[in-house]
Amino acid sequence: MGKKGSFELTTITSTVATTIPPSSGQVETQTEGDPNTPARVQWDHKAEFVLSCISMSVGLGNVWRFPYLAYSNGGGAFLLPYLIILFLCGRPMYFMEMAFGQYHQEGPVTIWKKVSPIGRGIGIAQCIIQAMISMYYVVIMAWTSYYFWVTLISAFKGEDVPWGDHFCHNEWAHYETCVPVNYVNQTDISVMSPYVPVLEFFNGTEIKEKKYSVSQQYYDRVILQKYKKGDTKSYGLGDMGDVNWILLANLAGSWVVIFFTLVKGIKTAGKVVYVTSTLPFIVLFIILGRGASLEGAADGIKYFIYPQFDKLLDVETWRNAAEQMFYSLSVGFGALVMLGSYNKRNNNCYQDAMIVSVADTATSVISGVAMFSVLGYLARQMNVGIDVVAEEGPGLAFVTFPEAFNRMPVPHLWSILFFVMLYTIGLGSEIGALETVLTIFYDEWPKLREKKPMVCGLTCFVCFLVGIPFVTQGGVEIFLIFDSYAGGFSVLFPALLELMILAWVYGLRRFLDDIEGMLDRKFNIYWTSTWGLLAPLTVIIVLVMSFAFYTPLNHGGDLPAFADGLGWVLAMVSIIQLPIWAIVAVYQAKGNTLAEKFHQSLWPDEIMEGYTANAVTTDFTFSSVKLHENGGPNLYMYDNEGYDGKK
Structure with a gap:
């Protein structure tokens, strides 16, 4: 007979041990339930x-x-x-x-x-x-x-790779901001990169525009076609092009x-x-x-x-x-x-x-x-x-x-x-x-x-x-x-x-x-x-x-x-699924009260179906879950006046 207020449902954990499927052996590939459904490969x-x-x-x-x-x-x-x-x-x-x-x-x-x-x-x-x-x-x-x-x-044609120096003269390129490879280390460039946020001088001439390497321009202007031909205006969410x-x-x-x-x-x-x-x-x-x-x-x-x-x-x-x-x-x-x-x-x-x-x-x-x-x-x-x-x-x-x-x-x-x-x-x-x-x-x-x-x-x-x-x-x-x-x-x-x-x-x-x-x-x-x-x-x-x-x-x-x-x-399209399906699980769970339904939704029917109505009454409040030394959680509950100590 359990003491009113709290008790340890050790009978539950022993029941759990018998409902868990065997831990070894080869799995059956036949789909459970319907013998006519295709086997799991x-x-x-x-x-x-x-x-x-x-x-x-x-x-x-x-x-x-x-x-x-x-x-x-x-x-x-x-x-x-x-x-x-x-x-x-x-x-x-x-x-x-x-x-x-x-x-x-x-x-x-x-x-x-x-x-x-x-x-x-x-x-x-x-x-x-x-x-x-x-x-x-x-x-x-x-x-x-x-x-x-x-x-x-380009290899079969015997030409340079498409993002070679010649691309700066391509109709898709923006010549004024295109930096050929062979210009590097031959100029008064204070900052140079495939994407240059600041470029003060190019061939000794002060410039106002960003400079891009050939490979950057090829990626942006040919592969993505992010820019209009020969222009610096880019497409984006405001104008998808x-x-x-x-x-x-x-x-x-x-x-x-x-x-x-x-x-x-x-x-x-x-x-x-x-x-x-x-x-x-x-x-x-x-x-x-x-x-x-x-x-x-x-x-x-x-x-x-x-x-x-x-x-x-x-x-x-x-x-x-x-x-x-x-x-x-x-x-x-x-x-x-x-x-x-x-x-x-x-x-x-x-x-x-x-x-x-x-x-x-x-x-x-x-x-x-x-x-x-x-x-x-x-x-x-x-x-x-x-x-x-x-x-x-x-x-x-x-x-x-x-x-x-x-x-x-x-x-x-x-x-x-x-x-x-x-x-x-x-x-x-x-x-x-x-x-x-x-x-x-x-x-x-x-x-x-x-x-x-x-x-x-x-x-x-x-x-x-x-x-x-x-x-x-x-x-x-x-x-x-x-x-x-x-x-x-x-x-x-x-x-x-x-x-x-x-x-x-x-x-x-x-x-x-x-x-x-x-x-x-x-x-x-x-x-x-x-x-x-x-x-x-x-x-x-x-x-x-x-x-x-x-x-x-x-x-x-x-x-x-x-x-x-x-x-x-x-992000919310996926994240919102977590509470939605949790609510569905609680709603579909067996039980007469919300507390019972919530408890049932935590553990599947194959584990819980071995418990009798006397084991857990309809009048309880879920308090905590602790690990049991022999597997599974111990449930600590109170207000279980209907519990008579039997399964």
């Missing part, structure tokens, strides 16, 4: 899973996004917070999500039915974020494809490639990753070797490694580092849960997680070294500081590397290698993002697996239509907003809720029992302390500090004031 080989994780994690976030954020946030001042957050949050979450999906054999939405229905909005939010990322990541593939084809055509038809064709071609990669599901995607996960490493090491041998490379590498302490104390640097860590490892996006769900239950996902997380971090650092070695070279050539040698932003890779290749022997070869690498990692990132979205559809409506070509084709076509504004002449500003809000800041919210529910609601002890039984090994205090406290605390601190010291996105003053509002609308 699995990876043909373990290597395909590992390479898929590498292809997704070691993607554009590492090679394209990491270097430009590092450059924008002071090099080493960005690297140090990134590594700290990686240790406290990224690495633990990477393994947690992979094991989470493998154990429950469900995608990122349906998995919460087994774990905690109130968290269903996490999967919905992650699906929306992944869909948004896939819409604008493919734009990078379109830019890359454009560069690749014009470089290849016309569709860039060549870029639109490259966008369409990229979606066709993505469709044929995804149409057969993970079976085909698993084969493609043999290329998308290995080729980038080969090319990256080639570029790294060449970049490190350039004059001035050591200056750039030093800038990347040594932090600027004024930037290190900037909250924005820490927020960007946190966002990039989630981006780089793909944690908090649902993709790791999706990939892990296609594993066999006895797969050693701990080993896989360690391999991929180390490879991901190494790739980010190598990409940073490669980028900053080139920046150091350009700074030495132009006799300027590294902090002003290039324009900050997503175009950094498309300006800096081509500018450097233009100064090297055989520029066509280096350019083609670079653009092939960038395209393949973009494809790998797209596969991970869209396969997550498609898996959610297939898990919610299993019969759709029989209609994969139609579902995949429709998804790709809709994403293509949504992507058209990105390839207008002012579309790069939409791109900036999506990159900062739709797939950047917003991912922190579902990631935090995921950590809190798994550690504090589902129960850290229960989660450990799941994976320790599945993998037949014990996990030390590093994992328990990060999952249970340090990881969620890190995300909370980053979020609180970000709001306390918030500054709107302006990209050097180029964006209009309403751009920040538009960005928050995009």
Whole structure:
């Protein structure tokens, strides 16, 4: 007989232990419930899973996004917070999500039915974020494809690379502000860079306009068509201009490639990753070797490694580092849960997680070294500081590397290698993002697996239509907003809720029992302390500090004031799913009072259905959740006069 006021429901925790499915053995691939629905497929080989994780994690976030954020946030001042957050949050979450999906054999939405229905909005939010990322990541593939084809055509014609000195005389260029490569170090230039905010003298003549390198003008005026022909007036959110038809064709071609990669599901995607996960490493090491041998490379590498302490104390640097860590490892996006769900239950996902997380971090650092070695070279050539040698932003890779290749022997070869690498990692990132979205559809409506070509084709076509504004002449500003809000800041919210529910609601002890039984090994205090406290605390601190010291996105003053509002609308599309689906879960839960419904929504029916009406009366107030030493939470309640001590 329990004492009025409070009692420990140890009977509940013992019931929980009997309702959790076995922790070992091979999963049944047949969809539960309906024997006529298609079976859930699995990876043909373990290597395909590992390479898929590498292809997704070691993607554009590492090679394209990491270097430009590092450059924008002071090099080493960005690297140090990134590594700290990686240790406290990224690495633990990477393994947690992979094991989470493998154990429950469900995608990122349906998995919460087994774990905690109130968290269903996490999967919905992650699906929306992944869909948004896939819409604008493919734009990078379109830019890359454009560069690749014009470089290849110029090589076959025996011409210089298109962004050579001759471009200053092109109809798209603005001759008065175009700085040819061979003018460098031959003038009285006090400040020179691919994007020059201040240029006082050029050939001894005082000037009033900004100067741009050939590669910067080519990127802005040909690839993006951001400016009117021969003019300095740019397009943007206020005036989007016309569709860039060549870029639109490259966008369409990229979606066709993505469709044929995804149409057969993970079976085909698993084969493609043999290329998308290995080729980038080969090319990256080639570029790294060449970049490190350039004059001035050591200056750039030093800038990347040594932090600027004024930037290190900037909250924005820490927020960007946190966002990039989630981006780089793909944690908090649902993709790791999706990939892990296609594993066999006895797969050693701990080993896989360690391999991929180390490879991901190494790739980010190598990409940073490669980028900053080139920046150091350009700074030495132009006799300027590294902090002003290039324009900050997503175009950094498309300006800096081509500018450097233009100064090297055989520029066509280096350019083609670079653009092939960038395209393949973009494809790998797209596969991970869209396969997550498609898996959610297939898990919610299993019969759709029989209609994969139609579902995949429709998804790709809709994403293509949504992507058209990105390839207008002012579309790069939409791109900036999506990159900062739709797939950047917003991912922190579902990631935090995921950590809190798994550690504090589902129960850290229960989660450990799941994976320790599945993998037949014990996990030390590093994992328990990060999952249970340090990881969620890190995300909370980053979020609180970000709001306390918030500054709107302006990209050097180029964006209009309403751009920040538009960005928050995009962010809220995913964030709002968390409370909406939590309310739905409480509303749909069994119970006569709101307290009962809330309690039922925290734990799924398969765990709670073993309890009798006498175990928990309709007259209780939920007080707290604590970890039980044998798995799952203990519930401390009071006012349980109806409890008679029996189940």
